[in-house]
Amino acid sequence: MAVLAVTASVALFQRIPDRLFSPLASANRYGYWALLCQLHRRRFGPDAPLPPSYGFLQREITQEIEDHLKYADEWQPEEGEQHDTPLNIRAIGVFNRLIETGWFRLEKYGVEKTINMAPAVGQLLTNLISFAETGPVFVSGKIRSIDAAVSQVLKGEASGDLLREAAEQCRNLLVYIRNTGTNVRDLMSVIGNQVNTAQYVRSFFQDYIQQVFIGDYQELRTREHPLAKRQQILEAVEEIDTQPEHRQRLLEWYVNRLAGGDATRAQAAFQRDLQRLYELSRIEEYLDRLDDEIRNANKRALAFLEYKLRAIRPIDNLLRQAMDGLLASPLAHIPPVFGPDVLIGGQRLAQPRKETPRLDPSPLRQIIISERTRAIGNLMRRARERRTITPAKLRDYAANALEGKTTVLSAVLPMTSIEESRAYQVLTSTVMAMNSSSTRLVLEARSAAPGVELRYSETMDYEHPLLISKPFEMSWRKRPNKTKESS
DSSP, X not given: OOOOXXXXXXXXXXXXXXXXXXXXXXXXXXXXXHHHHHHIIIIISTTSOOOOTTOEEHHHHHHHHHHHHXXXXXXXXXXXOOTTXXXXXXXXXXXXXXXXXXXXXXXXXXXXXXXXXXXXXXXXXXXXXXXXXXXXBOHHHHHHHHHHHHHHHHHTSSOHHHHHXXXXXXXXXXXXXXXXXXXXXXXXXXXXXXXXXXXXXHHIIIIIIISXXXXXXXXXXXXXXXXXXXXXXXXXXXXXXXXXXXXXXXXXXXXXXXXXXXXXXXXXXXXXXXXXXXXXGGHHHHHHHHHHHHHHHHHHHHHHHHHHHHTOSOHHHHHHHHHHHHHHOTTSOOOOSSOTTTSSOGGGSOOOOOOOOOOOOOGGXXXXXXXXXXXHHHHHHHHHHHHOOOHHHHHHHHHHHTTTOSEEEGGGOOOSSHHHHHHHHHHHHHHHHHTSSOHHHHXXXXXXXXTEEEEEOOSSOBXXXXXXXXXXXXXXXXXXXXXXXXX
């Protein structure tokens, strides 16, 4: 039965309680969030000790909440609470609020009340904490993971599950790089609000330089970086997309495992994952845009620092005092603000602007294959595929030749195409191995032509239009009859 598609707006509240976000939207949202993070770290998170199978006792959780409230910042009184409410009563109130909104699930274990967290709620809390604590992303690790996954799928060692994982990682990587430019602009806007120069420098070097959004950004242009292999990944994806054997194998997985037998949905999901992997070719565009954002941020920071260094003298205050004095008494003697030859001296003139030429990107990030080269590569790959004869292709060739016949002579075998000519050539080598005295060669020949029996029909060679070989006969191999002996 096909699974009905549900939009994310509806599916979210089908998995979690409707009022789950209520504590995080209240006046004490920071306190509730800190409490949930502590409980996740100590009780319910993946790094916490293994919880009991029946859950935690209620008094253990309330004691945990009470210990947290004891050292937490002052909470605003909830509805019905007073400022002098005892600590244990406040802890019970917070516990009941988390139960009502769905963060905890109250169950019974004998005569005791136990506390659990629903799996969907625990997963959501884990994702929220991971989002809040996210650090710099290393592109090298992402590219290596995508490359390894695509290589395993191409070799036949993995199926659609690993292809979907590689497509998801590729999509997340491109989205992260695209959003990093926006994050740089937002961070520079926040830093620009710092009035104090010392605070501006401290914020710039701590928040912008030390907490880099892409951990290996400086190594992206080097030859040793895994990003230089992205063209190999794209070629592997193209081979998976164009080779019928890979495509059919993966589509069967999508139909049976993902789409519940719906071929149309499976085809759409397969193409969507392939398109996400093809989007890796646009990573150069995203990186160039990120380079521009970082370059502009550096220019803004340097311009701000240069202005602050030039404006150490309180010129604005001196000018304001002089103008106020002239307005108060125009005939009064006002001392000059600037010394002789300082106001219009040559040393006060602005320096000519120097245009810094932009360095050309490394060739590793500018590899663009021409249409002619791509077409030649595709022709060579298709020619190689047509010349390659596998046991399955050889068996299909034999089935077409033996259709409705028990035996067929080599003289009448079809040779109208490259595949048929190569199959005939492989058969001449296989019949030679089958009729040899070596057991190893006979076994290898039988595995190369599964189910096919080959034997020489004459001793003399005969003239063939394309190949000269000894005549042979081809038939299906007879399986020995297995009889059961009754005791």
